[in-house]
Amino acid sequence: MKQFFIQTFGCQMNVYDGWRIATMLKSRGMTQTENVSDADIIILNTCAVRAKATDKVFSALGRIRRAKKPDALMGIVGCVAREVGSDAFRRVPELNFVLGPQSYHKLPQILDNPDTRLLNIDLGGLEKFDELPQMTTAPTVSYIPIQEGCNHCCTYCIVPYTRGRELSRSFDDCMRDTLHAAKTGAVEICFLGQNVNGYKYTDENGKTFRLSDLIRETSKIPEIMRIRFTSSYPTEMTDDLIEMFATEPKLLPFLNMPIQSGSPNVLRRMNRPYDLDQYISIVEKLRIARPDIQISSDFIVGFPDESDSDFDETLQIAKRIGYINSYCFKYSPRPHTGAALLPNQIPENIKASRLALLDNTLNEIQRSFNISCIDKTLPCLYEGPDKTGLHSVYRTPYMQQCIVALAGKSDAPTMANITITDANKASLRGKFAE
Ligand code: SAH
Numbered sequence: 295m296k297q298f299f300i301q302t303f304g305c306q307m308n309v310y311d312g313w314r315i316a317t318m319l320k321s322r323g324m325t326q327t328e329n330v331s332d333a334d335i336i337i338l339n340t341c342a343v344r345a346k347a348t349d350k351v352f353s354a355l356g357r358i359r360r361a362k363k364p365d366a367l368m369g370i371v372g373c374v375a376r377e378v379g380s381d382a383f384r385r386v387p388e389l390n391f392v393l394g395p396q397s398y399h400k401l402p403q404i405l406d407n408p409d410t411r412l413l414n415i416d417l418g419g420l421e422k423f424d425e426l427p428q429m430t431t432a433p434t435v436s437y438i439p440i441q442e443g444c445n446h447c448c449t450y451c452i453v454p455y456t457r458g459r460e461l462s463r464s465f466d467d468c469m470r471d472t473l474h475a476a477k478t479g480a481v482e483i484c485f486l487g488q489n490v491n492g493y494k495y496t497d498e499n500g501k502t503f504r505l506s507d508l509i510r511e512t513s514k515i516p517e518i519m520r521i522r523f524t525s526s527y528p529t530e531m532t533d534d535l536i537e538m539f540a541t542e543p544k545l546l547p548f549l550n551m552p553i554q555s556g557s558p559n560v561l562r563r564m565n566r567p568y569d570l571d572q573y574i575s576i577v578e579k580l581r582i583a584r585p586d587i588q589i590s591s592d593f594i595v596g597f598p599d600e601s602d603s604d605f606d607e608t609l610q611i612a613k614r615i616g617y618i619n620s621y622c623f624k625y626s627p628r629p630h631t632g633a634a635l636l637p638n639q640i641p642e643n644i645k646a647s648r649l650a651l652l653d654n655t656l657n658e659i660q661r662s663f664n665i666s667c668i669d670k671t672l673p674c675l676y677e678g679p680d681k682t683g684l685h686s687v688y689r690t691p692y693m694q695q696c697i698v699a700l701a702g703k704s705d706a707p708t709m710a711n712i713t714i715t716d717a718n719k720a721s722l723r724g725k726f727a728e
């Protein structure tokens with residue numbers, strides 16, 4: 295029996311793509327191995343968002359080509375394939391296939407013709423979702439991609455190049471996948487898209503569906519207890535969607551809505567043309583709809599020409615909104631993007647010190663939010679045992695990890711009310727509520 299090895303880097307969309315590839319290979323009778331040297335086909339499912347992510351892929355390929363069986367097939371799929379294209383074969387001559395994010399369903403071609411080289415980085419649309427076999431069992435937290443690509447064209451971002459223009463899947467296809475996930479084990483649905491709240495699909499009768507319609511319909515599925523979505527673009531948080539936080543209790547009180555920077559000047563050069571008042575008023579509307587809502591963000595520090603006072607505005611907005619579960623990154627110039635060509639690129643040491651400062655601020659906010667949860671009872675979703683096997687790991691509605699002692703219970707319930715007993719920056723501790 296043939297074995298495959300797959301390693302996934304990057305975002306949740308990639309994680310989802312990896313599941314679909316694994317399902318397809320299993321349907322062809324192959325088994326998954328964690329060991330590169332046992333594999334007959336090796337797939338790196340890649341991320342190109344920062345230079346470091348791309349470099350990681352090429353250093354992994356360097357290690358793998360020495361460890362693999364001589365006749366094993368080896369290739370890359372996803373965003374680095376699209377970023378680098380045929381040059382990947384020059385850099386790593388042992389590569390057998392290079393398939394972009396919208397052509398990984400062509401993988402069987404290389405299995406059927408192992409002596410050829412396969413290059414396909416076309417942005418062909420979303421037929422991959424329909425061409426690959428469905429997963430037979432769904433994970434408890436199931437990702438459902440509803441749109442792919444992005445039309446926002448932030449000047450730093452390679453994603454519009456790698457994943458293409460925005461395309462939304464049909465409402466019926468999204469709901470079919472959601473129902474299938476619910477019937478085969480999903481308890482939480484996370485709708486995915488690079489610009490997920492831009493989801494818009496008009497059917498043959500001229501009826502238009504938005505993300506709010508998907509949320510309302512999914513709420514009716516009894517097996518589904520929690521719903522969320524990622525990533526959102528601030529100005530696409532339309533009132534119908536904000537309203538969902540007031541009317542659909544299954545929609546979690548947590549929203550990832552990246553602001554990227556607190557400086558109007560930097561936002562303009564990033565081609566994120568919202569102003570801070572607009573952003574803040576969206577947050578206020580969300581808090582009226584769901585008073586306990588928490589917001590997370592991504593931030594980029596050291597964007598070209600970012601001054602100390604620009605950066606200070608980022609620190610201010612982070613504190614003002616009180617973001618939890620947030621990430622900050624040093625700006626990384628990427629090919630196929632406008633910002634890479636801008637003058638006044640920021641030196642590495644300044645980027646590093648701004649990153650450390652912002653990281654500190656975000657960690658401090660996270661720590662005080664975690665501490666504010668002590669003594670609260672939250673409905674949590676079981677994730678699995680911890681490393682010791684003595685405790686269970688649960689996820690709160692705010693995506694915090696919570697460690698719970700099983701305390702005589704033989705099985706951890708899938709959903710449980712958990713009283714938070716202790717907290718630090720990284721996680722919570724709790725006990726099953728009486
Ligand atoms: N909306 C997208 C965001 C993709 S990139 C999605 O979820 O698919 C994820 C984050 O990486 C961005 O929000 C941004 O903060 C960061 N990022 C993107 N391009 C970057 C670059 N060139 N340098 C540093 N960080 C970057």
Ligand code: F3S
Pocket residue numbers: 444445446447448451452453454488489527
């Ligand atoms: Fe990238 Fe901006 Fe879209 S970060 S994915 S171009 S919203």
